[in-house]
Amino acid sequence: MSSFVYRLFQTTNADKLRELGSRRILRRALTAKDLVAIGLGTMIGGGIFTTVGTAVRGAGPAVIISYLLAGATSFFAALCYAELGAMVPVAGSAYTYAYATMGKLFAWIIGFALIFEYGISAAPVAQQFSAAIQDILKSLGMVLPGWAQQSNFIMHGAWWQFWQWDLLHSQYDVVSALFILLLSVLLSIGIRETATTNNIFVVLKIGALLVFIVAGMFLVHAFNFHNFNPKGWGALQPFGGAAESSQPYGIIAISAWVFFAYIGFDAATTTAEECKNPQRDVPLGVIGALAIGTVLYCATALVLVGSGPWQNVPIKNPLVHALAPLHIPLLSWIITLGVLAGTTSVALASLLGQSRIFYVMARDKMLPPVIAKVHPRFKTPIVTTLGTGFAVALLALIVPLVNLLNLVNIGTLIAFSVVCAGVLYLRKRNPDMPRSFRVPFSPWFPLAGIVSSLFLAIFGLSRATWVWFGGALIVGLLFFFAYGFRESDPENVVPVIEPEGLQEVT
Numbered sequence: 001m002s003s004f005v006y007r008l009f010q011t012t013n014a015d016k017l018r019e020l021g022s023r024r025i026l027r028r029a030l031t032a033k034d035l036v037a038i039g040l041g042t043m044i045g046g047g048i049f050t051t052v053g054t055a056v057r058g059a060g061p062a063v064i065i066s067y068l069l070a071g072a073t074s075f076f077a078a079l080c081y082a083e084l085g086a087m088v089p090v091a092g093s094a095y096t097y098a099y100a101t102m103g104k105l106f107a108w109i110i111g112f113a114l115i116f117e118y119g120i121s122a123a124p125v126a127q128q129f130s131a132a133i134q135d136i137l138k139s140l141g142m143v144l145p146g147w148a149q150q151s152n153f154i155m156h157g158a159w160w161q162f163w164q165w166d167l168l169h170s171q172y173d174v175v176s177a178l179f180i181l182l183l184s185v186l187l188s189i190g191i192r193e194t195a196t197t198n199n200i201f202v203v204l205k206i207g208a209l210l211v212f213i214v215a216g217m218f219l220v221h222a223f224n225f226h227n228f229n230p231k232g233w234g235a236l237q238p239f240g241g242a243a244e245s246s247q248p249y250g251i252i253a254i255s256a257w258v259f260f261a262y263i264g265f266d267a268a269t270t271t272a273e274e275c276k277n278p279q280r281d282v283p284l285g286v287i288g289a290l291a292i293g294t295v296l297y298c299a300t301a302l303v304l305v306g307s308g309p310w311q312n313v314p315i316k317n318p319l320v321h322a323l324a325p326l327h328i329p330l331l332s333w334i335i336t337l338g339v340l341a342g343t344t345s346v347a348l349a350s351l352l353g354q355s356r357i358f359y360v361m362a363r364d365k366m367l368p369p370v371i372a373k374v375h376p377r378f379k380t381p382i383v384t385t386l387g388t389g390f391a392v393a394l395l396a397l398i399v400p401l402v403n404l405l406n407l408v409n410i411g412t413l414i415a416f417s418v419v420c421a422g423v424l425y426l427r428k429r430n431p432d433m434p435r436s437f438r439v440p441f442s443p444w445f446p447l448a449g450i451v452s453s454l455f456l457a458i459f460g461l462s463r464a465t466w467v468w469f470g471g472a473l474i475v476g477l478l479f480f481f482a483y484g485f486r487e488s489d490p491e492n493v494v495p496v497i498e499p500e501g502l503q504e505v506t
Helices: 002-008 014-022 032-043 048-087 094-101 104-139 174-189 191-219 251-262 265-274 278-306 318-326 329-363 382-398 402-429 444-460 463-487
Strands: 152-155 165-171
Touching: 002 104, 032 191, 032 265, 032 278, 032 329, 048 251, 048 265, 048 278, 048 318, 048 329, 048 402, 048 444, 094 104, 094 329, 094 402, 104 174, 104 329, 104 382, 104 402, 104 463, 174 329, 174 382, 191 278, 191 318, 191 329, 251 278, 251 402, 251 444, 265 278, 278 318, 318 329, 329 382, 402 444, 402 463
Parallel strands: none
Antiparallel strands: 152 165
């Protein structure tokens, strides 16, 4: 029994991870600027363009407080990510940090939670891209067949009763599936090409938001901020957040809802092994992305609620609606371009982060090691990249995942809590380990990250969200005990399955 417990909480040596991260298996091509762009690529897009309408309807002008609360929670976590990312410059993000601090059980749980943050979140973002493309086609007089416009898979019984699946009358989001597959091919070609493409899209979508902020300022009126907090703080009871199918209300529930917009600033840590100077670049990338994103979110929310009565803000295309009184069609096209660029970069960065997490988990034998195979020419984890793309494309094709937004949030909030706890644990366990960046005001800032993350998860999300996440976690743990627990060895972390002829690269 004691041996079982020891193996369950056995940690991998942080010094070994640092040595592993110093190897040049993956191409080291990224700078701090690229990491900021990758973080913004995942943050800005699917969240601010599509959830802000629901947020305003649920909190009124006080939505600004919701964004600030979610941003503060992310800020504490970002500082902890920056310290751990500089200490352990290895791909894998929170999964790797949990493995080095709390053991393989917590590492698996966090790796599983990150599937919600990166992998699953890419599917609804792809569906948002598909909807924007179809709106453009409709304006040009072209309409896709009804069965190919959106995902609506019809089942007359339980999901496992495949004989009850109605394939003939189901609908399939073909555009979103093809979109994910194309991005996966781009990711397979190389990290430098991916970063360059992502940087272009980040510039486009931030430009669109800046255009909205500047143009919308001419419509802002102080009267629209009267009755600033019409919905109050919300239910403020454990698991009292709105169910996935209903409209959330109150500052706390809306803060948990808009938290989806902040997800992704930590994507920079998943590419630590591909940075030229990870000890310097990772902290700058994580904190820089969060700072820029928070300012843009609050400014956008301020202009949106100030440009007209908050009760009139639509859930769909709220930014375009807000600028309609200016009667400038070009502005609508700029916002639409920002939506396309935003969803593209979010999906691209999400798929990048998920493939790197699977790559590291396979390298640690938490997953079959063949998944960690690196392509000899492109120097990318080809199996996990294409496999992730295919799985997400299938989800985007047949499953409407908008209702899973809160599952994405709960997975991320739990990961944030563990990262903050990991900083405290390593400060106590290994205080002399070199730290190029340290969280200020420790232990208070890491504790604030833990408390705020758990507070939003418990008081902002519904009981149904916790039940679904718990059920999915049980399935994941069954796989862990069937394979990862037996095969992984924290004391003998292998570098990677290197194909014949692959050399360390610079």
